Amino acid sequence: MEHKVATTTEGQSIRCKAAICRKAGEPLSIEEIIVAPPMPGEARIRIICSSLCQTDISFRNMQDHPAIYPRILGHEAIGVVESVGEDVTEVTKGDVVVPIFLPDCGECIDCKSSKSNLCSKFPFEVSPWMPRYATSRFTDLKGEIIHHFLSVSSFSEYTVVDIAHLIKIDPAIPPNRHASSAVVYQQG
Ligand SMILES: [Zn+2]
Numbered sequence: 001m002e003h004k005v006a007t008t009t010e011g012q013s014i015r016c017k018a019a020i021c022r023k024a025g026e027p028l029s030i031e032e033i034i035v036a037p038p039m040p041g042e043a044r045i046r047i048i049c050s051s052l053c054q055t056d057i058s059f060r061n062m063q064d065h066p067a068i069y070p071r072i073l074g075h076e077a078i079g080v081v082e083s084v085g086e087d088v089t090e091v092t093k094g095d096v097v098v099p100i101f102l103p104d105c106g107e108c109i110d111c112k113s114s115k116s117n118l119c120s121k122f123p124f125e126v127s128p129w130m131p132r133y134a135t136s137r138f139t140d141l142k143g144e145i146i147h148h149f150l151s152v153s154s155f156s157e158y159t160v161v162d163i164a165h166l167i168k169i170d171p172a173i174p175p176n177r178h179a180s181s182a183v184v185y186q187q188g
Pocket residue numbers: 053054055056075076
């Protein structure tokens with residue numbers, strides 16, 4: 001049964017901790033950040049666990065484009081939906097989800113085809129923004145924008161992910177198995 005509390009974070013900004021990559025090659029900085037509510041087509045996720053991948057390290061060390069700073073890295077994780085944007089029906093509050101860096105809109109010719117898994121509505125790119133709006137949902141406590149990474153940015157207690165980058169999974173599977181299934185899904 002869902003635990004009801006008097007106050008809700010839905011529709012509100014959330015203040016939480018994140019590991020921010022502020023400069024190429026430097027250690028990640030653990031700071032408090034503000035995570036804005038999800039826009040239509042997005043969900044805000046409470047990250048349960050996140051793995052560290054060589055790609056995160058490569059981007060931590062990268063000097064030039066597509067590197068950008070400050071940024072929240074992390075792209076292999078599992079989380080629980082905290083709230084969803086307007087008109088989102090694909091996932092709902094409390095769903096266990098795996099964010100994926102390769103989008104699947106489920107509507108375009110390539111997502112519907114059995115011969116392709118590369119979405120043409122949201123082509124893969126190492127963008128610093130949310131895919132539908134080209135804006136960020138993260139700011140630091142001074143109001144500076146913090147950039148997204150691979151549409152996931154899981155090195156944060158909360159992140160916002162487009163629903164085209166989310167897979168709902170069976171909550172009965174232990175979280176440590178989910179993380180590896182995310183890797184298999186993305187590489188396999
Ligand atoms: Zn990876």
